[in-house]
Amino acid sequence: MATEQKKTTASEKKLRVALTGYVGFDSITGQIEKKLLKRGFAFNLMVVGRSGLGKSTLVNTLFASHLVDSKGLLKTNENGVPIQTTEIQSVSHIIEENGVRLKLTITDTPGYGDQVNNDKCWEPIIKYIKDQYSGFLRKELTPTRDRRIADTRVHAVLFFISPSGHALTPLDINVMRRISEIANVIPVIGKSDSLTIEERTAFKKRIKEEIEYHGIKTFPYADVFVDEDLSGGLGSVLDEEERADRQLVNAIRDVIPFAVVGSEKSVVVDGKAVRGRRTRWGVINVENEDHCEFIALRNFLTRTHLQDLIDVTSMIHYEGFRTKQLLALKEASGN
């Protein structure tokens, strides 16, 4: 047995050979890029949080376009009784930048946490996320399947925390934990301009402690690296890039939850027009890193980890769901 194992390891070891001339296969990245540009990308973002925390405004600020309308007013039926809607609604837009087309789907969760009795208000959210997975699974399993299955799986969930300055509410903890088990959760403090810097630091520390205490796993995960080369075995040395990636992930985990401020209006600061909020005592510049962490969130979400979010959803969360479903099916048919 031992010799067989040794043989397989030997053939798996990568043989590095030096090239004697230019072959040209390095152009494959360009070929892939061309294909991807034609195909376009899809990103599905869900926002969860009580109404009035600036969710819609933040999404519009993140993608520099008016994608979602701020809802929030209670609707009433004929008798003047307020009706709560917990229907989950998605809205899709195609935005383009330098020839790259992104189909962005934003899923809003109105009515979350706004009632007097909020028991089970998380169920529609969990159901929606799981429905996307089961839809995808079904399409994967059919004998004649589409060449490219449209990906409606939720890639990232921005969880909005109210800037109370004290701690997480029992509802927040409950829901964050449930969602983090099936999707990527990124906690965010909405309307953080109501906290002074001191209050903000203390609040973030407190939230981090609570998240850890309750075992809530937020994205980016400390122990999951999809692109890591695992065949190196124990004692392998991480190369430069992997080390830099890990550092970046740790740096981001430090900043979480992101304290953000959103704005669709522009104000003039030092002669430049920036997105901000003008109050009687000063101007809050959304793009100023001393004022809020919007830039950090935007870079993280769109510039460094967009593909990572999609990959982790598909390779980890979806696969976990798929395994559970198929095992359950097997058990059910076996009985």
Added chain:
Amino acid sequence: SSGSGKSTFVNTLCESPVILRKDHLDAEKAAAPKTINITPTTIEMDEDGLKLSLTVVDTPGFGDNINNEPAFADILEYIEHQYEEILSQESRIKRNPRFQDNRVHVLLYFVQPTGHGLREMDIEFMRTLGPRVNVIPVISKADSMTPQELNAFKKKVMEDISHYKIPIYDFPYDEDEDDEETIEENTELRGLLPFSVIGSEDEIVLNGRRVRCRQYPWGVVEVDNSKHCDFSKLRYMLLSSHLHDVKDITHEVLYESWRTEKLSKEGHHDDDEEEVVID
């Protein structure tokens, strides 16, 4: 709810740390469902020899739980309990002249600055308690909104209040009886509803004077500056100009309507009251 600035507001109003902010020291305790803990604190304020005994009843934990229905009943019970004490005092054969009036004269309801109008909980709560106590809606942490947002929000809240017929203390005046000054003052205060407040226990020296404020990287918000928030007007109204009015309304209108309801529901008391027969 927790974190809406209630304790800070009270401390700012009384200019001293009356209510200690309870920071739950560990995550474990904080995760347990909280029962609402109604705690009255009394402070004596002295001005030019005139003593004012101010009792503040805080309701920490209100609105924090997943199911908030039981909290309403607790608060209503507290208020009605004070009325019951008064009723039983009044009905005594020998009344105690030194009996302390613990009735709640004003209930400040802290509305979250969402920008979207009232939430279901706000509406239900104020509707339940409005008939028993003077409710004044207050927008806490008002420094999270720009002046335009604040005005739009105030308008929306007042529209919701009138739409859902929520009874609040809106500085009533009598067009015929009251003098012009009173009418003007009340109209102005009514127009400011709901009051936007900012609380702070920190002071800094600004332009040579000591100012209570909140410091941000983009500016300094002053608590007592009426351009920044309505705190000073609210304070003046509560502790000075309308102090007597809210007490009057509590005694003459709210208490009386509760008393009528209670007595007509139960018929007459058998034990306490004795029938006075006039020959």
